[in-house]
Amino acid sequence: MTELSLRLAVSLAQIAAVMGVVMLTVMILTLAERKVLGWMQDRMGPMEVGPYGILQPIADGLKLFFKEDIVPAGANKFMFSLAPILAMVPALIGFAVIPFGPSNKFELFGITVEPFVISDINIGILYILAFASIGAYGIILGGWASNSKYSLLGGLRSAAQVISYELNVGLAIVGVLILAGSLSLVKITEAQSGGFWHWYVFALPAPQIFAFVVYVISAVAETNRVPFDLPEAESELVAGFFTEYSGMRFAFFFIAEYANMVLVSCVAAAMFLGGWNAPYPGTILEHVGLGQFAWAENIAWFTVKAYLFLFLFFWLRATLPRLRYDQLMKFGWKVMLPIALGNIVVTSIAVYLFPR
Amino acid sequence: MQPLIETLMTRFPRAVLSVEADTARAEVSVRIAADRLIEVARFLHDAPEALFDHLSDICSVDYPEDRQRFEVVYLLHSLPYRRRLRLKARVPEDNPAIASVTGIWKGAEFLEREVYDMMGITFSGHPDLRRILMPEDYAEGFPLRKDFPAEGRGWRSQFDFIPRLDEAPVEQTDSEIPERDKQAFRAEAAPSSSRRREELLLNMGPQHPSTHGVLRVVLELDGERIVKATPDLGYLHRGVEKLSEGLAYMQIIPHTDRLDYVCAMANNYAYVRAVEKLLGITIPERAEYIRTIVAEMQRIVGHLFWLGTQALDIGAMTVFFWTFREREVLLDMFEKLCGARLTLNYYRIGGVDSDFTPDLVLRLKTFLDTFPEKVKEYDSLIASNRIWLGRTKNVAVISAEDAISFGCTGPVLRGSGVAYDIRKEEPYGVYDKVDWEVPVGKNGDTYDRYWIRMEEMRQSARIIRQCLDQLPAGPIIADAPQYIPPPKQHVMRDMESLIHHFIIFTQGLKPPKAETYCATEAPKGELGFFIVSDGSARPYRLKIRSPSFVHMGAFDHMARGYLISDIITIFGTYDIVMGECDR
Numbered sequence: 001m002t003e004l005s006l007r008l009a010v011s012l013a014q015i016a017a018v019m020g021v022v023m024l025t026v027m028i029l030t031l032a033e034r035k036v037l038g039w040m041q042d043r044m045g046p047m048e049v050g051p052y053g054i055l056q057p058i059a060d061g062l063k064l065f066f067k068e069d070i071v072p073a074g075a076n077k078f079m080f081s082l083a084p085i086l087a088m089v090p091a092l093i094g095f096a097v098i099p100f101g102p103s104n105k106f107e108l109f110g111i112t113v114e115p116f117v118i119s120d121i122n123i124g125i126l127y128i129l130a131f132a133s134i135g136a137y138g139i140i141l142g143g144w145a146s147n148s149k150y151s152l153l154g155g156l157r158s159a160a161q162v163i164s165y166e167l168n169v170g171l172a173i174v175g176v177l178i179l180a181g182s183l184s185l186v187k188i189t190e191a192q193s194g195g196f197w198h199w200y201v202f203a204l205p206a207p208q209i210f211a212f213v214v215y216v217i218s219a220v221a222e223t224n225r226v227p228f229d230l231p232e233a234e235s236e237l238v239a240g241f242f243t244e245y246s247g248m249r250f251a252f253f254f255i256a257e258y259a260n261m262v263l264v265s266c267v268a269a270a271m272f273l274g275g276w277n278a279p280y281p282g283t284i285l286e287h288v289g290l291g292q293f294a295w296a297e298n299i300a301w302f303t304v305k306a307y308l309f310l311f312l313f314f315w316l317r318a319t320l321p322r323l324r325y326d327q328l329m330k331f332g333w334k335v336m337l338p339i340a341l342g343n344i345v346v347t348s349i350a351v352y353l354f355p356r
Numbered sequence: 357m358q359p360l361i362e363t364l365m366t367r368f369p370r371a372v373l374s375v376e377a378d379t380a381r382a383e384v385s386v387r388i389a390a391d392r393l394i395e396v397a398r399f400l401h402d403a404p405e406a407l408f409d410h411l412s413d414i415c416s417v418d419y420p421e422d423r424q425r426f427e428v429v430y431l432l433h434s435l436p437y438r439r440r441l442r443l444k445a446r447v448p449e450d451n452p453a454i455a456s457v458t459g460i461w462k463g464a465e466f467l468e469r470e471v472y473d474m475m476g477i478t479f480s481g482h483p484d485l486r487r488i489l490m491p492e493d494y495a496e497g498f499p500l501r502k503d504f505p506a507e508g509r510g511w512r513s514q515f516d517f518i519p520r521l522d523e524a525p526v527e528q529t530d531s532e533i534p535e536r537d538k539q540a541f542r543a544e545a546a547p548s549s550s551r552r553r554e555e556l557l558l559n560m561g562p563q564h565p566s567t568h569g570v571l572r573v574v575l576e577l578d579g580e581r582i583v584k585a586t587p588d589l590g591y592l593h594r595g596v597e598k599l600s601e602g603l604a605y606m607q608i609i610p611h612t613d614r615l616d617y618v619c620a621m622a623n624n625y626a627y628v629r630a631v632e633k634l635l636g637i638t639i640p641e642r643a644e645y646i647r648t649i650v651a652e653m654q655r656i657v658g659h660l661f662w663l664g665t666q667a668l669d670i671g672a673m674t675v676f677f678w679t680f681r682e683r684e685v686l687l688d689m690f691e692k693l694c695g696a697r698l699t700l701n702y703y704r705i706g707g708v709d710s711d712f713t714p715d716l717v718l719r720l721k722t723f724l725d726t727f728p729e730k731v732k733e734y735d736s737l738i739a740s741n742r743i744w745l746g747r748t749k750n751v752a753v754i755s756a757e758d759a760i761s762f763g764c765t766g767p768v769l770r771g772s773g774v775a776y777d778i779r780k781e782e783p784y785g786v787y788d789k790v791d792w793e794v795p796v797g798k799n800g801d802t803y804d805r806y807w808i809r810m811e812e813m814r815q816s817a818r819i820i821r822q823c824l825d826q827l828p829a830g831p832i833i834a835d836a837p838q839y840i841p842p843p844k845q846h847v848m849r850d851m852e853s854l855i856h857h858f859i860i861f862t863q864g865l866k867p868p869k870a871e872t873y874c875a876t877e878a879p880k881g882e883l884g885f886f887i888v889s890d891g892s893a894r895p896y897r898l899k900i901r902s903p904s905f906v907h908m909g910a911f912d913h914m915a916r917g918y919l920i921s922d923i924i925t926i927f928g929t930y931d932i933v934m935g936e937c938d939r
Binding site for chain 2: 238
């Protein structure tokens, strides 16, 4: 029993726990989305499976699992199978650096364990961005390998869209990086403690409110959600890049999309909204003398922030029509990009003039 | 009209063969020599005293006994002078050819293709004379000829997609479609040699989530930009016109329900009006009011359906559910009124089937009280939404000139700034007794057409409210015993009614030997029925002028240069229903 295998065991346990939570969230999301949309549209949403339809995600999962797996004639089988995996893995791998709660370290058989973050690497956010870009390959390959014109068009749209909006996501968070002086999500979150006026979206000397808006819009675009769901634009391209997919391969794309939503929500919460920090200094549990359980309150705050973000995704979907391809490009390059760049300049000047 | 006819006769003494003026129905038809068609048509289109700028329809009639067997009927319409004229030309069986008028009216392209498809008359000078409703490889002849049996020629057994046990399964091939089969969908005849271009042919439909039914469009794409869009119609062709030739006049009403199945009442209305015009009967006042109210209810239902689907096409999902909520209320009222919700079969020749009850009037009034609020609610989601504006403004623009030339009607024509609404131009029902306006657009883009339909819903609500206030008492069906079945209680008591009843239900009503065209403003545009009666109980020829079909003729013109995403909004902006388009 070496230290190395112990570390491995701890990490695997953490990964399993985080994956479990993420998968559970994805399941909840599929139901929550349909319910929320239903309520906004004067209908009930799923009601048949279980009380109020709460078992619907399980039924959906089972259905997809047992569905016939079809590979279209003329498709590149290897690429066709690779694409869903390439889409899903990067979406899940990003959670490795997300801090879900405070960094309470404790010793276990001589090694330090950080329970609420799998790995606190010092380039955390860069790592997430890098893997998010790889996710686009899954979509492009899926569109190309299907040997279908709709899929191909969906894949091409996706390529253009992801490249344009990746850039905006990257630039939007540069302001935060300047303020925090670190690429580690743990450090960025910790720097925002002490009340909501310390969150980077509001924090002096350079509130990142514009960067936040750019980030939100670009994140929606990057996850291919309404109003930027052009790669899978149902009314034009049938289902876009996954037109030809069925069964588990389709489920992989589906999970990837929702996991991506969760990931960008977590990143937004950590980068702009103070992560697991409560909107007031400290925690209530600390004040009432239950300091050892303060992490629970912190995790609750993180969850609330992430879910609010996810609710925003549903809300957008119920409200907005879809942009057209050229409008999307114009918006990304001519509106979002200048704002993000301007924000970097302003933030840099502010930080230079008012060093902390 | 008289001076124009005289001018025509003096200018073209050899072309004009005869003039038939039907004073009772206020219709004029001019019989001309087929080889002089172009010059007469050109004169009628261009001359300042004629200005027949709008081609309503081209119809063909088969008279097998005559030496000149086929008759081609051009239904012309002059927007500035608000009058209609029929041009008729006969062609012989051995060489059924006539010059194409596509150079004069652009909308003639699809109409002539339909005549060719159905009657086998060829049009010389037509740019793309292929079958349009029947399959391209259909080799059984021309269905609307009188010698073609109504039940078909056993072609069904030859459908190669119906598996047959005695045949070996067809070998599936994954090979590319031969180049010559693609040629019909290409913008250019041959690829230009100097610069190599890679255009993608994308087959959209007939199975596609948003082609509004079984419509197929083959797009030639340059990237995402459309080089050419070729609609391929006929997947829902049921031969309603041929069927009608074997049915008594009363039996055709249910078939009209299935034309534009979203707005069945409007089709009923258009058809019974045409038959009434043929018969020359007047309708009791209460029936006229009820017809107008129901037609406007149907217009609201149709426009709600359109709004929902158009929004869904553009990606706004919620509007769809909200409009269906209100549509449901109206459909419930239809159910209360006549027992059906979709295929209503409510109008009768000479009146309507059942009367409005006070309860229904009350429900309708309650609905009207809340409806303007609901329209505002839809507007709140889309009217000032930047994305919606971006997707609809300056998209699928058609100028007034082109819209007229293509024969567009309804909101598509009004969106381009032409205030042509049959309810105002040739008032029927009680539209001249109530106060309402025709909304007219400016730019001819999708947004203007959207705005017009929204405004039309408000105007319809206004019309219904006024009609409800004025609704007089009285009978709901005309008293014309030789055409309209007398009420049951009379049949049981008096001999004469019994005889009429017996005759109508055994032989059918027999209109006088005549022909008439009657246009009605359906929610989608001008829905016209052209009926040729030979004095028997069945129409000799019944031609349906469906707005969706005519609008599809302008599709390529409106789609070129826009993106794939816009194609979908063009379907939406036509408010196309394939049941009506393919008939």
